[in-house]
Amino acid sequence: MIKFKIFALILTVSLCFSCGEDPVPKPKGFLRLDYPKAEYTEAEIDLPFTFEKNILAQRVRNVKIDSKNRSYGINIDYPSLKGTIYLTYIKVTEDNLIPLIRDSQNLTQEHTQKADAIEGDFYENKDHNVYGMFYEIGGNAASQSQFYVTDSVNHFLNGSLYFYAKPNYDSILPAADYLKKDIKHIMETLKWK
Known part of the structure; x- marks a missing residue:
């Protein structure tokens, strides 16, 4: 019985000292993603056009070349952002410009x-x-940004941004915003050869 009284006394004292201030909920935290300031350099690839790319893009690859139709597929990979900008270049002929624009839209x-x-x-x-045209796509779509540019006579280029993950707009929004600026920079620095 004495052991029970000592245990009860220790438990009561412990409970009294363990009580402190009322619990306060922690403020909501948000994921902070800091991307480096974009630095651009001319893409070193043999194409019928030139453009500047972000040095964060670790690879610029020709993925397919159709010499018959003079078309090229180019991937600009951003492994750290888990995304790729896919570019497709097609030589304009007298009857393919309108279908190319329509297909891009x-x-x-x-x-x-x-x-x-x-x-x-x-x-x-x-x-x-x-x-x-430059298109910004909001929501859980597969691509967050797409564009096409042409000189209306010889050249047509379209591009789209895709991530390596299931689309979750809230999660990929910071990376999508960062790469959207890179896409606009590609458009602004594009020069036909």
């Missing part, structure tokens, strides 16, 4: 099932004869 519109919004901005650089 349709590719963007295919994301409407999952997208919350699709915003398109017209792009024009008269000095370098580059005209086109």
Whole structure:
């Protein structure tokens, strides 16, 4: 009985000292992603056009060349962001420009099932004869940004951004915003040869 009283006394004293201030909930934390400031250099690849790429892009690869149609597939890989900008260049002929533009627009519109919004901005650089559209796609779509540019006579280039993960807009938004600036820089520095 004495052991029980001593145990009860120790338990009571412990409970009294363990009580402190009322618990306060911790503030919500947000993931902080710091990306390096973008530095650009000319892409060193033999193509019918030149552009500047972010040095964060570790690889720029020609993935397919169709010499008959003079088309090229180019991947700009960002392993640290788990994303790739896919570029497709096609030589313009007298009968393929309208279908190429229509196909690029349709590719963007295919994301409407999952997208919350699709915003398109017209792009024009008269000095370098580059005209086109940039599309920003909001929501859980497979691609967050797409674009096409042309000189309307000889050259057509379209591009899209894809990540190596299942689309979760909230999670990929910081990386998508960072790479959206790189896509716009590609468009702004594009020069046809």
